[in-house]
Amino acid sequence: xxxxxxxxxxxxxxxxxxxxxxxxxxxxxxxxxxxxxxxxxxxxxxxxxxxxxxxxxxxxxxxxxxxxxxxxxxxxxxxxxxxxxxxxxxxxxxxxxxxxxxxxxxxxxxxxxxxxxxxxxxxxxxxxxxxxxxxxxxxxxxxxxxxxxxxxxxxxxxxxxxxxxxxxxxxxxxxxxxxxxxxxxxxxxxxxxxxxxxxxxxxxxxxxxxxxxxxxxxxxxxxxxxxxxxxxxxxxxxxxxxxxxxxxxxxxxxxxxxxxxxxxxxxxxxxxxxxxxxxxxxxxxxxxxxxxxxxxxxxxxxxxxxxxxxxxxxxxxxxxxxxxxxxxxxxxxxxxxxxxxxxxxxxxxxxxxxx
Amino acid sequence: xxxxxxxxxxxxxxxxxxxxxxxxxxxxxxxxxxxxxxxxxxxxxxxxxxxxxxxxxxxxxxxxxxxxxxxxxxxxxxxxxxxxxxxxxxxxxxxxxxxxxxxxxxxxxxxxxxxxxxxxxxxxxxxxxxxxxxxxxxxxxxxxxxxxxxxxxxxxxxxxxxxxxxxxxxxxxxxxxxxxxxxxxxxxxxxxxxxxxxxxxxxxxxxxxxxxxxxxxxxxxxxxxxxxxxxxxxxxxxxxxxxxxxxxxxxxxxxxxxxxxxxxxx
Numbered sequence: 001x002x003x004x005x006x007x008x009x010x011x012x013x014x015x016x017x018x019x020x021x022x023x024x025x026x027x028x029x030x031x032x033x034x035x036x037x038x039x040x041x042x043x044x045x046x047x048x049x050x051x052x053x054x055x056x057x058x059x060x061x062x063x064x065x066x067x068x069x070x071x072x073x074x075x076x077x078x079x080x081x082x083x084x085x086x087x088x089x090x091x092x093x094x095x096x097x098x099x100x101x102x103x104x105x106x107x108x109x110x111x112x113x114x115x116x117x118x119x120x121x122x123x124x125x126x127x128x129x130x131x132x133x134x135x136x137x138x139x140x141x142x143x144x145x146x147x148x149x150x151x152x153x154x155x156x157x158x159x160x161x162x163x164x165x166x167x168x169x170x171x172x173x174x175x176x177x178x179x180x181x182x183x184x185x186x187x188x189x190x191x192x193x194x195x196x197x198x199x200x201x202x203x204x205x206x207x208x209x210x211x212x213x214x215x216x217x218x219x220x221x222x223x224x225x226x227x228x229x230x231x232x233x234x235x236x237x238x239x240x241x242x243x244x245x246x247x248x249x250x251x252x253x254x255x256x257x258x259x260x261x262x263x264x265x266x267x268x269x270x271x272x273x274x275x276x277x278x279x280x281x282x283x284x285x286x287x288x289x290x291x292x293x294x295x296x297x298x299x300x301x302x303x304x305x306x307x308x309x310x311x312x313x314x315x316x317x318x319x320x321x322x323x324x325x326x327x328x329x330x331x332x333x334x335x336x337x338x339x340x341x342x343x344x345x346x347x348x349x350x351x352x353x354x355x
Numbered sequence: 356x357x358x359x360x361x362x363x364x365x366x367x368x369x370x371x372x373x374x375x376x377x378x379x380x381x382x383x384x385x386x387x388x389x390x391x392x393x394x395x396x397x398x399x400x401x402x403x404x405x406x407x408x409x410x411x412x413x414x415x416x417x418x419x420x421x422x423x424x425x426x427x428x429x430x431x432x433x434x435x436x437x438x439x440x441x442x443x444x445x446x447x448x449x450x451x452x453x454x455x456x457x458x459x460x461x462x463x464x465x466x467x468x469x470x471x472x473x474x475x476x477x478x479x480x481x482x483x484x485x486x487x488x489x490x491x492x493x494x495x496x497x498x499x500x501x502x503x504x505x506x507x508x509x510x511x512x513x514x515x516x517x518x519x520x521x522x523x524x525x526x527x528x529x530x531x532x533x534x535x536x537x538x539x540x541x542x543x544x545x546x547x548x549x550x551x552x553x554x555x556x557x558x559x560x561x562x563x564x565x566x567x568x569x570x571x572x573x574x575x576x577x578x579x580x581x582x583x584x585x586x587x588x589x590x591x592x593x594x595x596x597x598x599x600x601x602x603x604x605x606x607x608x609x610x611x612x613x614x615x616x617x618x619x620x621x
Contacts, residue, residue, distance in 0.1 A: 080515045088537035101524035
């Protein structure tokens with residue numbers, strides 16, 4: 001079923017928490033809400049669930065207007081970032097609780113809980129209390145409760161954020177399989193661009209209570225419509241700088257300029273904002289088109305097979321990310337190469353300039 | 356140094372236990388022995404003092420009355436404080452912080468201040484000399500305390516637990532009784548303990564608001580000083596029996612109280 005938000009806003013007192021938002025979330029693949037903390041992901045999910053009533057706007061689900069319908073009547077399930085289970089019940093009762101509320105027969109409850117526990121590898125833990133489980137097992141219990149209900153709308157609010165790296169990888173792989181072919185609309189909130197790319201589907205970028213862009217995850221990543229989306233959907237953050245277009249060249253500063261791609265020649269002359277992702281600035285020369293810049297090294301982070309180099313160039317703090325180990329001494333001047341065919345240009349309204 | 360590390364705790368425990376031991380010691384002596392000689396243990400061991408208390412209805416009724424109003428007060432305080440504390444921990448409303456502070460200020464006034472208004476009011480409405488009168492008077496002090504302790508425990512429970520329950524289909528009452536109350540059971544235990552203790556040891560209001568029918572044990576104990584002199588053995592036995600209910604309650608909530616201290620509210 002499809003979830004549609006029509007011009008939804010939320011004001012609390014004089015503060016606006018959600019600016020007018022339109023979204024159409026389908027039941028195929030994951031729908032990802034991507035944004036930094038305090039972007040409004042959780043609030044938007046609470047509105048979708050029916051826990052918070054929007055100030056204005058309508059919510060349609062499966063062709064029905066559910067704006068005023070209480071959360072209990074909506075057949076929703078939700079998993080939070082914190083591991084939320086009922087501490088007074090054991091794992092079996094935790095998973096069974098949504099089934100008990102609708103008055104399902106005992107034999108059927110047992111059958112369903114056991115089959116879900118089997119899928120999530122929780123069978124040996126069914127008799128334990130949540131406090132006796134590890135973080136990963138607690139979150140599996142919460143996921144099992146969300147799965148067993150066969151909800152039409154499943155809201156996953158950063159479900160992996162509090163897990164350690166290994167468990168996160170493991171569950172991230174399992175998650176899409178769990179919800180496959182269930183015909184439910186899955187919404188997944190995350191702060192990590194990498195996670196959004198790995199889960200695929202559609203992504204809505206959120207920034208300070210505004211949806212900056214919604215579309216296929218890969219497309220949004222490659223062609224962000226505006227600067228905010230590019231900033232949210234880039235880790236480490238995208239590098240930006242004011243540039244000027246003159247004739248068919250882009251001028252970064254007195255020393256550095258390059259020829260624009262042919263399809264962008266029609267851009268009007270004047271000031272623009274350049275956006276270039278860290279992995280498109282490399283500390284070594286490659287084939288392709290590139291422009292050389294000089295930067296003063298601030299710090300180099302080596303993470304196994306990748307180097308993240310923070311450097312300073314004419315007062316701009318930029319980041320370069322390259323595979324391989326590139327260790328530079330602090331305060332030394334080094335050459336970096338911008339892959340000019342990968343540059344994004346934004347106009348004064350922070351909108352992407354297209355061909 | 357190592358060899359004497361037991362010394363300080365031992366002295367401390369002796370210091371703490373001595374008055375209780377002396378009370379126990381006296382309760383098994385006759386009044387003559389107490390007044391006549393100095394003895395570390397009863398020379399003429401007697402259970403006569405206890406027998407008097409358990410057979411004389413003016414004595415055991417005192418205990419019965421005290422326990423009645425203390426239990427009544429504990430039940431009233433916790434029942435009233437639960438929804439109030441939930442509101443303070445979960446909702447923001449106009450003046451919520453001021454109201455919370457005002458509740459606490461009730462505890463800053465000495466109980467004696469309220470003795471006269473309560474006495475006059477209860478006499479007028481016919482509540483005077485009933486266990487309910489004392490229970491309600493103590494509720495004035497205990498409800499704010501209970502709200503304050505429970506609010507601390509409830510604020511320690513993430514709001515997402517409420518949301519999860521609603522999403523699972525629980526209605527508010529069902530969530531509150533089936534999930535929320537069991538979750539804060541230790542908080543309720545601690546709250547019950549503190550309200551019980553306050554009501555059990557409070558004397559002035561309990562004495563002022565009763566005469567014969569609902570006379571608390573502490574008031575009964577004053578009759579040992581009669582025209583025939585002091586009955587110290589009897590008084591000591593009554594004292595021992597007064598300590599016991601508190602000790603029993605402490606035994607049951609001892610683990611919860613530690614938890615309550617850890618949560619920073621007790």
